[in-house]
Amino acid sequence: MTAKIIDGNAVSAALREGLAARVAKLKAEGGPTPGLAVVLVGSDPASQVYVKSKQKRAGEVGMNSFEHLFPETASEAELLAKVDELNADPKVHGILVQLPLPKQIDADKVLERIDPAKDVDGFHPVNVGRLATGGPALVSCTPLGCLILLKRELGDLAGKRAVVVGRSNIVGKPMAQLLLRESATVVIAHSKTRDLPAECRQADILVAAVGRPEMIKGDWIKPGATVIDVGINRVPGAEPGKTKLVGDVAFAEAVEVAGAITPVPGGVGPMTIAVLLRNTLEACCRQHGLPFEEIL
Numbered sequence: 001m002t003a004k005i006i007d008g009n010a011v012s013a014a015l016r017e018g019l020a021a022r023v024a025k026l027k028a029e030g031g032p033t034p035g036l037a038v039v040l041v042g043s044d045p046a047s048q049v050y051v052k053s054k055q056k057r058a059g060e061v062g063m064n065s066f067e068h069l070f071p072e073t074a075s076e077a078e079l080l081a082k083v084d085e086l087n088a089d090p091k092v093h094g095i096l097v098q099l100p101l102p103k104q105i106d107a108d109k110v111l112e113r114i115d116p117a118k119d120v121d122g123f124h125p126v127n128v129g130r131l132a133t134g135g136p137a138l139v140s141c142t143p144l145g146c147l148i149l150l151k152r153e154l155g156d157l158a159g160k161r162a163v164v165v166g167r168s169n170i171v172g173k174p175m176a177q178l179l180l181r182e183s184a185t186v187v188i189a190h191s192k193t194r195d196l197p198a199e200c201r202q203a204d205i206l207v208a209a210v211g212r213p214e215m216i217k218g219d220w221i222k223p224g225a226t227v228i229d230v231g232i233n234r235v236p237g238a239e240p241g242k243t244k245l246v247g248d249v250a251f252a253e254a255v256e257v258a259g260a261i262t263p264v265p266g267g268v269g270p271m272t273i274a275v276l277l278r279n280t281l282e283a284c285c286r287q288h289g290l291p292f293e294e295i296l
C-alpha cells in the first residue's frame with residue numbers, strides 16, 4: 001500500500017482563500033478590519049523570516065499587520081509596556097510575540113501579560129485552561145492546523161485511537177486536548193514511555209512532535225493509519241555541504257504502511273501561519289460580538 005499524501009500547501013491555501021473572503025465580507029458590511037500585531041526582539045534571522053511571512057500572509061487576506069521591533073538589548077519592562085499598549089489598542093485584535101526572547105526577558109511573564117482575548121498563539125494559561133475545560137479558547141496554531149488536516153482526511157474522529165508522541169506545551173499537550181475534544185481515545189507518549197514502537201502500532205492516528213529526525217520507523221505504524229508529522233529537522237543532504245528538511249517519521253518507510261501521511265516539508269508547516277490568521281479573525285469577531293464560523 002502507498003499512503004495518500006496529505007497536501008498541507010493546498011489545505012492552507014484553501015484556508016487562506018476562505019479567510020480572505022470572510023475578511024472582505026466583514027469590511028464590506030462596515031465591520032472591523034482584523035489586525036495582527038507582531039513583536040520581534042533582536043535580529044535572529046529565522047525569526048525575521050517568520051515575522052516577514054506572517055505579515056505578508058496577513059496582508060494577502062486583507063488584514064492589517066503591525067510590526068514592533070526591539071533591539072536584542074530590550075528590557076522586560078519595555079516589552080511589557082508594549083504589550084499593555086497593544087492590549088489597549090482597538091485596531092489590534094491579535095498579538096504575537098515571536099519566540100525565543102533574549103535571556104534577560106522572562107517569556108512566560110510577557111506571554112501572560114497578553115490579553116487572553118488577543119492571544120492568537122493560544123499560549124496564555126487562560127486559553128490553555130479553557131481548551132482543557134471545554135470553554136471557548138484560542139488554540140495553539142500548529143496543533144489546530146494538525147486537527148484541521150485530520151478532520152478533512154477522516155471526518156469524525158470519535159472513538160479513534162490517537163497516539164501523540166511529544167508533550168510540549170506548544171504542540172503535544174494541546175494536540176492531545178484537541179483530539180480528546182473530538183472524542184478520540186488519546187495516549188500521550190514521551191521520552192519516558194516504555195516500548196514506544198508498541199504504543200505507536202496501536203494508533204489509528206499517529207501524531208509525531210518530537211524533534212528527532214526520522215525516529216518513527218515504518219514498522220511502528222499500524223497499516224492504514226493516518227500519520228501527522230509535525231517534526232522539522234535539518235539534516236545533511238545528499239551532496240556535501242547541502243542540508244535538507246526531514247520530519248520525525250521515516251517517510252520513505254512510513255508511506256508504504258500508512259493510509260495517509262503528511263510530508264515534510266509541505267505538510268503541517270504551511271498550516272501554522274494560516275491558522276494564526278484564522279485565530280486573528282476569530283479574535284476580531286469575538287471582540288466585536290460577531291459570530292465566528294469555522295472556515296474549513
Ligand code: NDP
Pocket residue numbers: 142165166167168169170171172189190191192193196209210211212230231232233268269272
Ligand atoms: P520539544 O522539544 O518541546 O518537545 C519534544 C517532545 O518529544 C518532548 O515531550 C519529549 O519528551 C519528546 N521526546 C523527545 N525524545 C523522545 C524520544 N526518544 N521518545 C519519545 N519522546 C521523545 O519540541 P516541540 O514540541 O516544540 O517540537 C517538536 C517538533 O515539532 C520539532 O521538530 C519542531 O521543530 C517541530 N515544530 C513544528 C512546527 C510547525 O509549524 N510545523 C511548530 C512547532 C514545532 P519529554 O517531555 O519526556 O522530554
